[in-house]
Amino acid sequence: MKDFSIRKYIGIPDILLIIVLTALPTVMLGCNFFAGGSKENPQIAVYVHGELYGKYDLDTPAIIEIGDTNTLEIVSGHASMIHADCRDQVCVHTAPIGKESPGHIVCLPNGIVVSVENAEYSTDIDGYVS
Amino acid sequence: MKMTRDSNTDFTMLKPSTAYLGIFLALAVIFGYVEALIPVPVPVPGIKLGLTNLVITAILYVYGYREALVITTLRVFIIGFLFGNLFSIAYGLTGAVLSLTVMALMKRTGLFGVIGISAAGGVSHNIAQVMTAYFMVTGFPVRWYMPILMLAGVGAGILTGIADVMIIPRLHRFGVR
Numbered sequence: 001m002k003d004f005s006i007r008k009y010i011g012i013p014d015i016l017l018i019i020v021l022t023a024l025p026t027v028m029l030g031c032n033f034f035a036g037g038s039k040e041n042p043q044i045a046v047y048v049h050g051e052l053y054g055k056y057d058l059d060t061p062a063i064i065e066i067g068d069t070n071t072l073e074i075v076s077g078h079a080s081m082i083h084a085d086c087r088d089q090v091c092v093h094t095a096p097i098g099k100e101s102p103g104h105i106v107c108l109p110n111g112i113v114v115s116v117e118n119a120e121y122s123t124d125i126d127g128y129v130s
Numbered sequence: 131m132k133m134t135r136d137s138n139t140d141f142t143m144l145k146p147s148t149a150y151l152g153i154f155l156a157l158a159v160i161f162g163y164v165e166a167l168i169p170v171p172v173p174v175p176g177i178k179l180g181l182t183n184l185v186i187t188a189i190l191y192v193y194g195y196r197e198a199l200v201i202t203t204l205r206v207f208i209i210g211f212l213f214g215n216l217f218s219i220a221y222g223l224t225g226a227v228l229s230l231t232v233m234a235l236m237k238r239t240g241l242f243g244v245i246g247i248s249a250a251g252g253v254s255h256n257i258a259q260v261m262t263a264y265f266m267v268t269g270f271p272v273r274w275y276m277p278i279l280m281l282a283g284v285g286a287g288i289l290t291g292i293a294d295v296m297i298i299p300r301l302h303r304f305g306v307r
């Protein structure tokens with residue numbers, strides 16, 4: 001007759017292991033909250049000639065003058081360039097960027113890059129298991 | 131002499147019964163299906179109880195690593211072909227193989243009990259799946275999923291471990307050989 005009794009259910013190594021395995025992700029989560037900051041509110045960051053010009057909340061509608069060459073509009077969670085003094089108007093015709101549509105608006109003549117920070121990417125996992 | 135070895139913990143030298151392994155495989159598959167029916171009230175996808183881990187850990191204790199590896203691999207393919215797709219097989223296989231290997235190595239050290247081994251199995255299963263998702267889905271927010279799924283893995287692993295503590299010693303009463 002085979003004996004199926006388990007000699008060890010739980011011991012001190014197990015308890016230590018469980019404490020470590022609980023503490024590690026908790027610390028990771030804490031780091032995320034403090035370092036990553038505003039995951040809940042993605043922000044619009046404006047860079048002029050590579051330097052940060054300003055960060056703006058996506059949820060509060062605003063009209064932002066960037067220097068005196070461009071005008072950025074934030075409305076209903078999306079940012080779009082509504083005015084530029086250059087000829088080609090590429091940035092004005094760029095599709096609005098926002099939380100669900102991360103990307104960049106670039107104005108080459110004036111050296112302006114507008115991008116979404118802390119955007120949520122859609123994660124379309126086809127299936128998972130068990 | 132081999133037979134003088136501690137027969138309390140080492141079942142690997144005994145010849146497993148193929149029929150019982152078949153029953154265990156069926157049990158693992160049906161647990162995977164039943165589990166999908168249990169709603170988990172958490173807004174993070176991927177958190178589950180790990181009922182199949184219950185069966186796999188029991189096989190690891192009653193038979194051994196090789197038997198458990200065969201059963202869990204077959205299980206992933208059966209569930210994948212029945213209910214999932216190629217992606218679910220990839221996710222399932224990485225998680226299942228890594229967690230079983232971690233559990234077997236921990237069991238071999240002799241330091242840990244069922245509950246600790248099961249908890250580590252749950253964590254490593256979720257780590258493997260998050261890493262798979264990281265390589266398969268660009269922009270997958272690993273740093274948010276990883277800690278949450280690790281915590282969930284510990285909790286689920288402890289629960290299935292407690293269940294295994296009750297199940298494994300009772301198995302021989304049902305004639306499992």
